[in-house]
Amino acid sequence: MTGTRVATVSALALTNLAFGWSLGYRSIRGYLLFWLVCGLVAAAASRLARLSSPSVDPADRVIRCGVIAFGLVTLGGLILGFTGLTGTGAFVAFAVLCCAAAFWTRPANPARPVPPPDLGWLAWALLVPLLAFVLVVGQLQSPLTLYDSLSYHLYFPARWLLAHRVSIVPTPFSDPAQAYQPANGELWFLWLMAPFHGDLVARIGQLPFLLLGAAAIYAIAVRVGAPRTHATLAVLLYLVARPIVEQAVGADVDLICSAMLLATLYFGLVAVDTDEVGDWALWGVSLGLFWGSKYLALVFSPVVLVFPFVRGVRPRALWAIPGVVLFALPWYLRNWIVAGSPIYPASLQVGRLVIARGAFTREAMINTVFHAVDPKLLPPIVAHAFGVPLFVVWLPLAIAGAVFVLRRQPRWPGTFIVVVPALMLALFWFGLPVNVDSRFLLGAVAVAFIPTAFAFGIGRTSAAWLQATCVVALAWVLTGASGDVPMSLPWYMAGWLRFEGLVPRSSLALFAALAAVGAIAWRLTIRAPTYRPAVLAALVGCSAVGLARASDGSDRLALSSIFVRPALVAGWDFVRATVHDATIAYTGNNVPYPLFGDRLTNRVYYVSIDRHVDWSLHDYARVRRRSTTASPLVLARPSGELLPIDEHAGAYEDASRPRYERIEGFRDAWIANLRTLGVTCLFVTSLSAYEIDNQWHNEGGFPIEDQWAREDPAAFKLVYDNETVRVYRVAF
Numbered sequence: 233m234t235g236t237r238v239a240t241v242s243a244l245a246l247t248n249l250a251f252g253w254s255l256g257y258r259s260i261r262g263y264l265l266f267w268l269v270c271g272l273v274a275a276a277a278s279r280l281a282r283l284s285s286p287s288v289d290p291a292d293r294v295i296r297c298g299v300i301a302f303g304l305v306t307l308g309g310l311i312l313g314f315t316g317l318t319g320t321g322a323f324v325a326f327a328v329l330c331c332a333a334a335f336w337t338r339p340a341n342p343a344r345p346v347p348p349p350d351l352g353w354l355a356w357a358l359l360v361p362l363l364a365f366v367l368v369v370g371q372l373q374s375p376l377t378l379y380d381s382l383s384y385h386l387y388f389p390a391r392w393l394l395a396h397r398v399s400i401v402p403t404p405f406s407d408p409a410q411a412y413q414p415a416n417g418e419l420w421f422l423w424l425m426a427p428f429h430g431d432l433v434a435r436i437g438q439l440p441f442l443l444l445g446a447a448a449i450y451a452i453a454v455r456v457g458a459p460r461t462h463a464t465l466a467v468l469l470y471l472v473a474r475p476i477v478e479q480a481v482g483a484d485v486d487l488i489c490s491a492m493l494l495a496t497l498y499f500g501l502v503a504v505d506t507d508e509v510g511d512w513a514l515w516g517v518s519l520g521l522f523w524g525s526k527y528l529a530l531v532f533s534p535v536v537l538v539f540p541f542v543r544g545v546r547p548r549a550l551w552a553i554p555g556v557v558l559f560a561l562p563w564y565l566r567n568w569i570v571a572g573s574p575i576y577p578a579s580l581q582v583g584r585l586v587i588a589r590g591a592f593t594r595e596a597m598i599n600t601v602f603h604a605v606d607p608k609l610l611p612p613i614v615a616h617a618f619g620v621p622l623f624v625v626w627l628p629l630a631i632a633g634a635v636f637v638l639r640r641q642p643r644w645p646g647t648f649i650v651v652v653p654a655l656m657l658a659l660f661w662f663g664l665p666v667n668v669d670s671r672f673l674l675g676a677v678a679v680a681f682i683p684t685a686f687a688f689g690i691g692r693t694s695a696a697w698l699q700a701t702c703v704v705a706l707a708w709v710l711t712g713a714s715g716d717v718p719m720s721l722p723w724y725m726a727g728w729l730r731f732e733g734l735v736p737r738s739s740l741a742l743f744a745a746l747a748a749v750g751a752i753a754w755r756l757t758i759r760a761p762t763y764r765p766a767v768l769a770a771l772v773g774c775s776a777v778g779l780a781r782a783s784d785g786s787d788r789l790a791l792s793s794i795f796v797r798p799a800l801v802a803g804w805d806f807v808r809a810t811v812h813d814a815t816i817a818y819t820g821n822n823v824p825y826p827l828f829g830d831r832l833t834n835r836v837y838y839v840s841i842d843r844h845v846d847w848s849l850h851d852y853a854r855v856r857r858r859s860t861t862a863s864p865l866v867l868a869r870p871s872g873e874l875l876p877i878d879e880h881a882g883a884y885e886d887a888s889r890p891r892y893e894r895i896e897g898f899r900d901a902w903i904a905n906l907r908t909l910g911v912t913c914l915f916v917t918s919l920s921a922y923e924i925d926n927q928w929h930n931e932g933g934f935p936i937e938d939q940w941a942r943e944d945p946a947a948f949k950l951v952y953d954n955e956t957v958r959v960y961r962v963a964f
Contacts, residue, residue, distance in 0.1 A: 240767035241271075247773030248433070251780065252373045256830065257432045265320055266427035272327035276334040277301035281335060284510035285502075291451040292502075298444040299495050299518045302420065303559060304330050306521060309419030310562055313398030326856060351464055353751045354702055358468055359768065360750030361743045362477075364775035365735070365788040370436035370481040371776075375825065376801070377543030378482030379794040382823040384410045385432055385483050387836075389422035390828050393429070394835055400570070402838055402848050404893045405923055406822035409527065410589065411848065412576045414563035416524040417485030430831045435483055441491035445678055446470060448494035455501050456637070456646045458685035465702050466685040469626060472709045473681075474619030474734055475674060478791050485525055490675040492522035493532065497652070497679065500539035501645050509551050516552025519882040520559030527575060528672055531663045535652050542644065544645065546946045571850035579885075591853040596888045597665035599872030602724065604668045610661060612721060616728040617670035618679050621712045623703040628683065633683035653680040661700035665872075665888075668724070707929035710735045710743065712790075736790050746775055796823070800917060807834075807915065810951075815910045817962075819937045820917035827915055837909055841867075841936065846904040852892030856883040867928040867936055868894035894927055899940045903947075907964055914941055914948060914960040934958065 252263065274289055274297070281296035308326040312318050322675035351359075374382040383406055392398050398419075403410045424434040446467045453463035462876035470476065479487035499515035519536060523529045540549035568588060573580050577591035602880055604613075615623040637646040661667050688698050712733025719729060735743050753771055757764050779788065804826040807816070811829070817839040818824045827836045840847065859882055870887035877887050884890045906914075918924075918933035928936050932955070941948035941960050952959035 236762050236766050238759065239763070240769045241772050243766060245641070247367070247769075247777060250773075250777045251367075252428070252432050254780065255371070257428055257430065259428070261613035262428045264561075266433070269324055269327045269423075269427065272324075272331045273301050273304050276304060276327070276331040279331075279334040280336075283334075284514050285508070291447050291454070294447045295444065295451060295495055296514065297500055298440065298447070299492075299499075299514065299521065302416075302492075302521055303517050303555075305423045306342075306416045306419050306524070306559055309398070309416075309422055310558075313392060313419065313422070315560070316397040318392055318396045318422065318426075320399065323423060323426055330391045351467075352461065352699075353754045354699060354706075355464055355468060356750040356752070356754040356768065357747040358471065358706060358770050360753070360775060361746035362471060363772045364746060364779060365739070365743070366439065366442075366477065366480050367436065367772070367776035368779045368783075368785040369497040369789050369791070371432075372780060374435035374482050375431065376434060376796065377478065377791060377794065378484045379796070379823070380410075381435075381483035382794075382796070382825045384413075384432060385418060385485060386421060386824075387825040388415065388418045389434070390825065390832050391424055391836070392418075393425055394832060400848050402893065403822050404838055404891070405820065408577050408849050408889070410822075412567050412571065413527055414524045414529075414560065416521055416559060416563075417488045417526070420488065421483055425832075427804060428831075431483070436481065437482050437483050438487040441487045442471070442476065445476075445487070445491040445494050448491065448498050449678060449681055452494070452498050452501065452649065453682050453685040455498070456500055456649055456682065456685075457640070457690065459680075459690055462685045462688065462690065462698060462758075465687070466628075466681040466683075468702060468706060469622065469629075469684060470678060470681045470710075472706060472734055473677060474792075475617060475671060475677070477734060477789065479674070481789065481791070486671055489522065489525040489529055490678050492518055492525055493518065493529070493536070493675040494678055496522050496621045497649075500536060503549070503870070504539055504546075504645070507546060507548055509548055512546070512548050512551040515549075516555030517559065519552060520556040520561075522561055523556065523560035528664075530575070531659050532656055532675060534659065535655055538648075539585045549608060562603075572854070575828075577849060577853070580640060589857075591849060591883075591890055592885045592888055594665065596872065596877075599875050599877065599886070599888060600666060601874040602666045602668050609668065609722070609725075610657075612719060612725060612728055613668060613670050613715075614657070614673070615717075616725070617673040619707045619709070619734070620717065620729055620731055621733060625708060626681070629687040629701075629705075632688075635688035636637055636686040636689060637683060649679065650683050652676070668722075670728075709733065711740060713738075732790055734790060735890045736787055739788050742779075749775075770823055797956050799954045801952060801954065801955035803915070803917070803959065806952045806957075806959060807913075811913050811959075814858060814912045816913045816915055817906060817909070817911045817937075818915045818917075820919055820935050824915075834913075839902065839905045839911060840893065841902045841905075842893075843898070843901045843904075845908055847893070849890070849892060853883060853890065856890075859883070865895060867897045869926050870895075870925045889922075889926070891926065894935075897936055899943075902937065902940060904905075906962065912962050914962055916941070916958045916960070918956050 249263055277300040280295055280300050284296060307322060312322045312326060375386055384403060388401050391401050400411050421434040421437050424437050425431055437682040449470050450463045450467050453466050454460055476487065495518040496515065499511060499518050503511040503515045540546045567576040568574040571866055573588040573590035578597060579586055579593050580588040618626055634650045637650050640646055653676045660673055664672060710733050713731040715731055717729035721728065722937045749769060753767055757767055806825055808829055812833050815835045816827050818827060819838065824836050828834050863882055868891040870884035870890045872888055916934055916938045919927055919929050919935060924933055930939050938958055947964055948959060948960040948962055951961050
């Protein structure tokens with residue numbers, strides 16, 4: 233087994249090196265530090281996983297190691313980030329301490345080598361081309377694959393890395409909640425960015441969580457009673473779901489959040505059966521990581537809090553508390569202390585009783601064009617959450633599997649797993665203010681694949697039908713068809729019901745060729761199953777590197793548009809090519825991450841236009857709450873999300889977009905702030921449709937900073953200009 237691990241790790245390291253070298257990351261020190269930290273964390277996680285349970289099941293071990301490794305990285309980020317010690321050397325030192333502590337404990341439970349499960353030729357035929365395509369697209373196209381990675385998922389870690397400290401970063405032109413979200417996922421990206429001082433690995437930072445989610449689906453299906461070959465069907469369907477693949481090629485945190493949900497469900501099922509301290513503790517770790525990844529996790533809490541009460545109250549479930557305290561509480565406690573509410577900028581209230589006051593109420597959050605009340609919109613939202621071709625395949629299989637599970641005895645845990653997606657759908661529809669974003673159903677979609685493992689019963693005679701159905705289903709999902717479902721939908725759902733396949737027609741032949749290679753490799757290794765992980769890693773790595781040399785990756789997967797204007801991308805390209813080692817002030821939008829440059833050579837800030845250079849939303853809200861007079865609304869006015877509100881005195885607790893940072897502005901104060909921060913470049917974009925009706929703008933749609941810069945050509949030299957972007961050299 234040691235030789236297999238060395239070969240697998242070597243294949244992954246060489247793939248990392250090949251991609252990084254071609255993208256200009258040519259510091260051997262960076263690679264060595266990254267591999268060292270990975271090795272130390274992996275060794276510590278493996279040791280702690282063996283201490284938590286004597287299980288030798290490969291899927292169980294993968295899930296335990298994955299959750300513990302994520303927990304160690306998060307713990308290191310929290311400790312080092314809040315103490316101002318963030319940096320590569322500190323991460324290495326922390327990893328060494330973790331590894332030493334893990335091996336200082338009592339001897340691990342002896343574990344006999346167990347070969348990995350035989351996923352079958354079909355799994356290899358899918359995994360080789362799919363993972364290769366994901367690697368190519370992620371390495372060559374990300375972060376321009378997901379909007380939020382540009383807005384804050386990568387922007388925050390970059391700011392933290394340069395400042396060596398985790399802090400609240402203002403987001404004045406977008407959702408104000410971004411600055412206060414629990415950020416375990418961002419700490420993961422921070423750890424990946426540190427050794428390279430760039431996003432070489434962070435841009436595909438969710439890929440490990442794709443594999444962790446697949447392992448959890450497999451393990452849950454087997455635990456519920458599915459044969460291992462049948463459980464593979466659920467995994468394969470999960471891997472080709474368009475929203476999940478789109479997350480795997482980018483740096484959002486939705487896939488991280490859904491993987492932690494799956495892990496929490498799995499450890500909950502295990503802990504209910506064993507009632508062991510180690511299993512309850514690990515359930516608490518995964519639960520803390522889940523709650524600490526996104527506010528969304530709080531909405532889905534009911535589905536994971538039932539376990540301590542199954543078959544009676546479980547006192548040992550109290551061992552879960554340390555995990556929650558370590559990995560979730562710091563974020564909510566920080567917000568409560570600094571801003572006044574643990575879920576800031578929203579207020580925490582029960583009914584009409586306000587427990588902790590935020591910047592606005594839940595009623596203000598519902599004042600959005602993206603809050604739906606018409607149940608007729610729910611089917612297209614759910615279909616889009618799967619991808620329409622996959623939804624057509626999944627629905628009959630899931631119904632057949634659910635009927636089989638519901639008729640079986642005992643009811644637990646099969647009935648629970650079948651009900652979880654429906655419960656999450658109800659929580660999504662009634663609990664979320666923005667309840668049309670199908671991305672928030674990613675966790676429910678992942679769990680919903682598990683019943684498909686029972687679509688053909690549990691007998692061996694169904695294997696042929698199972699494989700035939702899987703081949704047809706995967707072929708349909710990958711190729712798709714032209715046209716869409718004829719249905720009248722709101723403007724923001726345009727294109728949601730297309731039958732578009734996951735792989736463009738131009739790449740189908742190449743995908744099929746790599747699938748054949750994968751199937752043949754599975755057959756050739758049938759007598760050496762222990763070497764299969766290494767062979768699979770080598771095949772995926774070689775295929776991905778070869779594909780990257782042949783194209784830019786843009787035609788490998790059919791991804792949804794992130795609706796970034798080409799003129800904005802052109803502005804980013806200009807900055808990337810001409811601006812280095814500069815301090816850049818941005819304004820007009822909240823997608824500033826590309827301004828850092830390829831190696832984070834620039835420092836990037838939003839610079840306040842009033843006299844409060846270091847204020848965030850909670851500072852402004854606190855002052856506004858004490859005001860009893862109507863605001864002059866000089867440069868901006870509060871509103872809902874694409875919906876208006878009535879003007880009034882005092883704080884705008886009825887506005888989910890209060891825009892306090894932009895209401896008042898003074899040219900002299902702005903200039904002073906630019907000088908304080910040492911700004912040498914100003915990047916101005918025109919206001920988006922979300923902002924332009926509520927902020928002052930000139931004839932080109934640009935904010936007030938552009939007007940001030942144009943009035944002083946001696947200090948602000950215009951060096952780039954298009955319909956969306958203006959770039960100024962700043963020299964005072």
